[in-house]
Amino acid sequence: xxxxGETWLWLLQRATAVxxxxxxxxxxxxxxxxxxxxxxxAAILARTEGNVAWLGFYxxxxxxxxxxxxxxxxxxxxxxxxWRGAAADLLVLLLAALVAAAGWRxxxxxxx
Amino acid sequence: xxxxxxxxxWRGAAAGRLVEYEVPAQESQTVLDVVSHIQRHLxxxxxxxxxxxxxxxxxxxxxxxxxxxxxxxxxxxxxxxDGRLELRPLANLPVIKDLAVEMxxxxxxxxxxxxxxxxxxxxGPDFARVAPDAPARQAASAGIECIGCGVCYAACDVVRWNExxxxxxxxxxxxxxxxxxxxxxxxxxxxxxxxxxxxxxCHSQQSCALHCPKHLDPTAxxxxxxxxxxxxxxxxxx
Numbered sequence: 001x002x003x004x005g006e007t008w009l010w011l012l013q014r015a016t017a018v019x020x021x022x023x024x025x026x027x028x029x030x031x032x033x034x035x036x037x038x039x040x041x042a043a044i045l046a047r048t049e050g051n052v053a054w055l056g057f058y059x060x061x062x063x064x065x066x067x068x069x070x071x072x073x074x075x076x077x078x079x080x081x082x083w084r085g086a087a088a089d090l091l092v093l094l095l096a097a098l099v100a101a102a103g104w105r106x107x108x109x110x111x112x
Numbered sequence: 113x114x115x116x117x118x119x120x121x122w123r124g125a126a127a128g129r130l131v132e133y134e135v136p137a138q139e140s141q142t143v144l145d146v147v148s149h150i151q152r153h154l155x156x157x158x159x160x161x162x163x164x165x166x167x168x169x170x171x172x173x174x175x176x177x178x179x180x181x182x183x184x185x186x187x188x189x190x191x192x193x194d195g196r197l198e199l200r201p202l203a204n205l206p207v208i209k210d211l212a213v214e215m216x217x218x219x220x221x222x223x224x225x226x227x228x229x230x231x232x233x234x235x236g237p238d239f240a241r242v243a244p245d246a247p248a249r250q251a252a253s254a255g256i257e258c259i260g261c262g263v264c265y266a267a268c269d270v271v272r273w274n275e276x277x278x279x280x281x282x283x284x285x286x287x288x289x290x291x292x293x294x295x296x297x298x299x300x301x302x303x304x305x306x307x308x309x310x311x312x313x314c315h316s317q318q319s320c321a322l323h324c325p326k327h328l329d330p331t332a333x334x335x336x337x338x339x340x341x342x343x344x345x346x347x348x349x350x
Contacts, residue, residue, distance in 0.1 A: 006307035007345040010338070078308060079273040 001089070009071050016068040023061040048110040055111040062103020070096030114138075117192060119146055121158065122200040125207045130198065137195070143183035144172050146197065147211065160211035167325065170259035173266070174211050175200040180266040182325040202266040218262050218279070225282040226304040229289060232296030240294045252291035255284045255333050257326050264320035264330055276309040280320035280330030283311055287333035290340060302337075302344050311337035 001009070034044060048054045074092045078084055115137045120130040133150050144162055151158040162172040167185040174183050176191050177198050188197065205213035242249050264280035271277050278286075286305045289295050305311050311334045320330040344350040 001307070003303045003306035003310070003341070004345060004350045006310075006312055007341050007350055010312040011342050011345060014342075075313075079270075079313075 009074070013068055013071040016064040016071075019060060019064040020068055023057070023064060026057065027061065045110065050111065052111075055107055058107035058110065059104060062107055063100055066096045066100035066103060069099055115195065117146060117188065118196045119150065120196070120198045121147075121150065121211070122207075123158070123210055125209055128207070128210075130200075137188070141188045143174070143176050143181070143186045143188055143191065143197065143199070146188060147174075147183065147199065158211070159209040168259060170261035173202055173261040173263050173325075175202055175266065180263040180323050182261055182263065185325060202262055204266050204268065204271045205262065213262070215262060218265055218281070219260070221278045221282040222260075222285055224304060225278045225286040225310070226289065226297055226301035227282060227285040228297075229292070229295055230297035232294055235294055235296075242293055246293075248291040248293060251336065252288045255288045255328055255330070258284055258328060259326060261325065263323050263325060267319040267323040269317060269319065270313050270315060274309070274313055277313050278305065278310050280314075280334065283314070283337055284328065284330040284333040287336050290337070299344070299349065302341050302350060305337050306341040306345075306350060311341060314338075 033039075070092050073095065074089065077088055077092065117135045117137050119133045119135050121133060122128055123131045133154050135146050135149050135154075138145070144165065147158070147160050148162075151160065160172070160174070162184060163169040165172075165184045167182060170182070172183045173180060175181075175198075176183065176186060177193060177196075179191070180202055181191070191197070199211060201207045201211050201213045205215065205218060208214050258281055260281060262281070264284075265271055268277070268280055271279050283305055286301055290298055290301060307313075314331070314334045316331055316335065318329075318331045321328070321332070324330065341350060
C-alpha cells in the first residue's frame with residue numbers, strides 16, 4: 001500500500017477512535033444504568049425494539065470498532081511479525097468483516 | 113574525583129564481547145576522554161569515532177550504560193554507576209568494529225525522506241526574506257539544530273521493530289524543509305514521508321525527544337508531518 005493508502009488508513013483509525021471515545025462512554029453509562037436499575041433482558045428489549053436511534057448507535061459503534069481493530073491489528077502484525085503484503089491485509093480485512101458482522105447481528109437482534 | 117573506573121567496552125562486530133579496562137578517574141572527565149585513554153594507553157586497536165569534541169559534529173555517539181549519548185559532552189560523574197561504565201556501539205545500526213557503527217543506512221534514510229533542499233521555482237537571485245516570528249520559520253527553527261549523531265535513531269523502538277522506518281532524525285529534517293518557504297519539493301516530500309516506513313509508523317513514545325542531546329523534539333516534528341500528510345490526503349494532493 002502506498003503513501004496515500006497508508007495515510008487514509010491512519011486517518012480512518014483516528015476518526016474511528018473519536019467515534020469510539022464517545023460510543024464507549026454511552027455504552028458504559030447504559031450498562032451501569034441497566035445494572036443499577038435492575039433491568040431484565042425483557043425490559044431492555046422493550047426499550048430497544050423498534051428504536052431506530054439505538055439501532056443507529058450500535059451499528060455505528062460496531063462498525064467503528066471493527067475498522068479501528070482492523071487497522072490496529074494490521075499495524076501490530078507488521079511490527080511484531082515479518083508478515084506483510086496483500087495476504088496479511090486480506091486476513092485483517094476478513095477479521096474486521098467478522099467483527100462488524102457480529103456487531104451488526106447483535107444490533108439488529110436488539111432492534112427486531 | 114580520584115580512583116579507578118572499571119570500564120566494559122564492546123569489542124568485535126555483531127559477534128563480540130565486553131572487555132573490561134581500568135581507567136584512572138579524573139575531574140571533569142568525559143566518556144570520550146575515557147575511550148581515548150583506553151585507545152591511547154591500554155589498547156591501540158580499539159576503534160571508535162570522534163572529531164570535534166565539543167558537541168558539534170555528531171560523530172561520537174555511543175551507548176553508555178544502556179543509554180545512547182554524545183560521549184564528548186557526557187561527564188563520567190553523571191553516568192557512572194559505582195565507578196562502572198559499560199560502553200557499546202549505538203543500537204539499531206550495524207556494528208563495523210568495537211564502538212564504530214555503519215551510518216550509511218541512517219543517512220540514506222535522510223535522502224529517502226526528501227532531506228535535500230530543492231529551491232522553489234522563481235526563488236530569484238536575491239536573499240529570501242523570512243520573518244523570524246513567522247509560524248513556519250519557528251517550526252523550522254525548532255528542529256534545525258540537528259547534528260546527525262544518531263542518538264534518536266538508536267533510542268527509537270519503532271526503528272527496532274521496522275527496519276524500513278525512516279527514523280526520527282530523517283523525519284525531523286523533512287519537517288524543517290517542509291517549513292522552509294524557499295523549498296519547492298513539499299508535495300513530493302509528503303509522499304516520501306507518508307506511510308508504513310514514514311511518519312505514520314511513529315508511536316509518539318518520545319524516546320527520541322528524551323535522549324536528543326540537542327533537546328530537539330522529533331516526535332513533535334513527526335506529529336506535524338502526520339497532520340500535513342493527512343491534510344494533503346483530504347485535499348486529494350497526496
